[in-house]
Amino acid sequence: MKDWVDKLRDTLRDSAVRPQAPLRPLTTLRIGGPAECLVELGSEADLLALFDLIESAALPFLVLGKGSNVLVPDEGVKGVVIRLGKAFQRIGRQENLISAGAGCANGGFVEQSRKWGLGGMEFxxxxxxxxxxxxxxxxxxxxxxxxQFLQAVRVFRAGEGIKTQDAGGILFAYRTSPLRGQEGVLVLGGEFRLKNMDGQDIKHRIRTFQSYRRETQPRDFPNCGSIFKNPPGDFAARLIEEAGLKGEILGGAQVSEVHANFIVNRGGASSAEVLALVDLARKRVYSLNQVELELELQVL
Ligand SMILES: Cc1cc2nc3c(=O)[nH]c(=O)nc-3n(C[C@H](O)[C@H](O)[C@H](O)COP(=O)(O)OP(=O)(O)OC[C@H]3O[C@@H](n4cnc5c(N)ncnc54)[C@H](O)[C@@H]3O)c2cc1C
Incomplete structure (x- = not known):
């Protein structure tokens, strides 16, 4: 076992430190090798101690939420993979301002907002x-x-520590932000301004969105949502389908027969197979339509 893993175990009081932890079960695609060391973070004090060690040992690190938009390489991930534990799952409100820890599940957030009669983020x-x-x-x-709803965000940046930042100055864009783990930032929580809404209206919106998903997205196999961003004025799924790739199989991976912008793991798919399908889709779509598809999926 590495020295630094032992040091992490000795130093972190509120967190679980797991060397060679399988990441596959922590992603919705169910693909990929282990983390050299997984830390389930239990407090902000541990976060600061963890980064003292990450910086002094120059360890690579990344942050994982529910793993619903990531592809973990078959060989696994070097360094420290950080997940936020229970201490980061608190949710509270002051009038129509909700503050939620970054570890809260989206579904729980929407349900709790509904109970408070606050709506807007049912999506x-x-x-x-x-x-x-x-x-x-x-x-x-x-x-x-x-x-649209975020007012302020609590973030940690290596070298800068923990700060609460006004959301207004942050350059959010379509399915990305400068606050991703890959940018060396950890989001610890956010404050959202929601609208006062009738509980029945909120419930109706939730049901409508859920049933739309059931009808339009694959449910039989593990996946990670949309692989590509929609290009301006078009849909990645339409372009991939037009390129004749809907249903295309490579080993255990398949371009979904239900929605061509999804790749599903039909059983035992590797990260390399998913990437090969991604590559194929990009090349075919480009040669047919001269559109360069941009990844939404985060390849770790
Ligand atoms: C069936 C299905 C449907 C989907 N539909 C949609 C959809 O309609 N719209 C949509 O936008 N997305 C959709 N997605 C994609 C995915 O759910 C979202 O991107 C989601 O926001 C990812 O959250 P996560 O906690 O799982 O993050 P992960 O997948 O674990 O991580 C994604 C990225 O965010 C970073 N990250 C995660 N947590 C933090 C943190 N605390 N601090 C800093 N960086 C962090 C990671 O480092 C990584 O870069 C879908 C996925 C699936 C499986």
């Missing part, structure tokens, strides 16, 4: 991730996106 019911992942990815659906 998150269809996005199977965490509040941290929703902020980092500026998750959105059904004409809504996370940044």
């Amino acid at each position: 998150l019911i269809a996005v199977p991730g965490t509040i941290g992942g929703a902020i980092a990815m500026n998750a959105g659906a059904h004409d809504g996106e996370t940044a």
Whole structure:
């Protein structure tokens, strides 16, 4: 076992430290090798101690939410993979301002908001991730996106520590932000301004979005949602289908027969197979339509 793993075990008081932890079960695609060391973070004090060690040992790190938009390499991930534990799952409100820890599940956030009679972010019911992942990815659906409601965000940056930052100055864009783990930032929580709404109306919106998903997205096999961003004025799924790739199989991976912008794991798919399908889709779509598809999926 590595020295630094022992040091992490000795130093972190509130967190679980797991060397060689399988990441496959922590992603919705169910693909990929282990983390050299997985840390389930239990407190902000541990976060600061963890980064003292990450910086002094120059360890690579990344952040994982519910793993609903990531592809983990077959050989696994070097360094530290950080997940936010229970201490980051609190949710509270002051009038129509909700503050939620980055570890809260989107579904729980929407349900709790509904109970408080606060609405607007029901679209998150269809996005199977965490509040941290929703902020980092500026998750959105059904004409809504996370940044529209975000007022402030609590972040950690290596070398700078923990700060609460006004959301107004952050450059959110379509399915991305400068707050992703890959940018060396950890989102610890967010404050959202929601609208006072009738509980029945909120319930109706939730049901409508859920049934739309059931009808339009694959449910039989593990997947990670949309692989590509929609190019301006078009849909990635339409372009991939037009390129004749709907249903295309490579080993255990398949371009979904239900929605061509999804790749499903039909059993035992490797990360390399998913990437080969991604490559094929990009090349075929480009040669047919001269459109360069941009990845939404985060390849770790
Ligand atoms: C069936 C299905 C449907 C989907 N539909 C949609 C949809 O309609 N709209 C949509 O936007 N997305 C959709 N997605 C994609 C995905 O759910 C979202 O991108 C989600 O916001 C990712 O959240 P997560 O917690 O799972 O993050 P992960 O997948 O674990 O991570 C995604 C990225 O965010 C970073 N990240 C995660 N947490 C943090 C944090 N606390 N701090 C800093 N960076 C962090 C990671 O480092 C990584 O770069 C879908 C996925 C699935 C499986």
